[in-house]
Amino acid sequence: MEKSVIVKNVSKKYKMYAKNSEKILDLISPKGYGKSFYALNDISFEANKGDVIGIIGVNGSGKSTLSNIIAGIIPPTSGTVEIHGEAALIAIQSGLKKELTGRENIELKCLMLGFDKKQIVELTPLIIEFADIGDFIDQPVKTYSSGMRSRLGFAISIHIDPDILVIDEALSVGDQTFADKCLEKMNEFKEKGKTIFFISHSISQMKKFCEKALWIQYGHVEHYGSMAEVMPQYEKFIKAYKKMTKEEKKAFQKKIRKSRMSKA
Numbered sequence: 001m002e003k004s005v006i007v008k009n010v011s012k013k014y015k016m017y018a019k020n021s022e023k024i025l026d027l028i029s030p031k032g033y034g035k036s037f038y039a040l041n042d043i044s045f046e047a048n049k050g051d052v053i054g055i056i057g058v059n060g061s062g063k064s065t066l067s068n069i070i071a072g073i074i075p076p077t078s079g080t081v082e083i084h085g086e087a088a089l090i091a092i093q094s095g096l097k098k099e100l101t102g103r104e105n106i107e108l109k110c111l112m113l114g115f116d117k118k119q120i121v122e123l124t125p126l127i128i129e130f131a132d133i134g135d136f137i138d139q140p141v142k143t144y145s146s147g148m149r150s151r152l153g154f155a156i157s158i159h160i161d162p163d164i165l166v167i168d169e170a171l172s173v174g175d176q177t178f179a180d181k182c183l184e185k186m187n188e189f190k191e192k193g194k195t196i197f198f199i200s201h202s203i204s205q206m207k208k209f210c211e212k213a214l215w216i217q218y219g220h221v222e223h224y225g226s227m228a229e230v231m232p233q234y235e236k237f238i239k240a241y242k243k244m245t246k247e248e249k250k251a252f253q254k255k256i257r258k259s260r261m262s263k264a
């Protein structure tokens with residue numbers, strides 16, 4: 001199997017401060033102030049070309065952080081990410097420039113990827129047609145609804161034809177017709193042997209579309225394997241969590257939070 005993504009011992013640490021003054025002291029003092037919070041802690045996995053991987057995990061477990069790292073939007077604090085090809089991220093808040101119009105965003109993204117004028121002229125109408133947001137295409141993105149931003153982001157990313165596509169919750173804000181259109185495009189991607197990472201809180205969408213599941217549990221990989229293997233275990237965890245009392249949940253969250261913190 002040809003590898004497309006190799007993630008080795010990746011961690012992402014964020015500094016947290018009890019007070020604003022600690023932040024300033026941390027900048028000027030060699031002693032170091034504040035605590036570190038591990039959004040991701042020692043993540044390792046590999047993806048093959050043609051893999052369609054659902055990234056699952058409860059709120060705050062690190063799915064978006066991992067998506068951003070795979071797509072090269074943010075760097076890891078430590079560890080390595082090897083990407084074979086071009087990776088694109090589709091997320092609700094994905095790299096669209098708010099002050100620019102939709103059309104200008106299309107041009108900018110294409111220029112950044114090194115497309116020439118002829119390619120941009122060819123691609124622009126296809127992207128606009130897919131996004132299907134009417135006259136808003138010539139309005140600044142800051143005037144768009146989250147669904148419209150998602151439509152434009154999806155349309156751009158799918159048409160620039162990346163080798164690795166990371167879709168972070170982008171289908172949850174669009175309507176069903178658009179989601180179906182996107183799933184159809186994603187299937188074409190799959191058939192071309194490209195790699196897709198898919199984050200969705202819709203388990204049924206996940207089951208329908210993904211073959212593998214990467215379960216991120218509070219910053220670490222809990223399980224990585226076939227959907228059939230991982231999903232029942234995840235669902236079992238969710239069921240057990242739901243059954244906990246308020247106090248048990250609080251104690252559990254506290255324990256997790258503690259395990260993700262370290263001194264400075």
Ligand SMILES: Nc1ncnc2c1ncn2[C@@H]1O[C@H](COP(=O)(O)OP(=O)(O)OP(=O)(O)O)[C@@H](O)[C@H]1O
Pocket residue numbers: 014015037038039057058059060061062063064065066
């Ligand atoms: N810039 C940041 N500074 C500090 N902490 C951050 C930052 N970005 C993310 N985090 C923390 O890292 C953890 C993982 O966040 P992330 O958004 O990756 O989780 P997620 O699994 O995508 O969550 P959700 O399902 O709610 O979207 C969270 O506890 C979050 O508060």
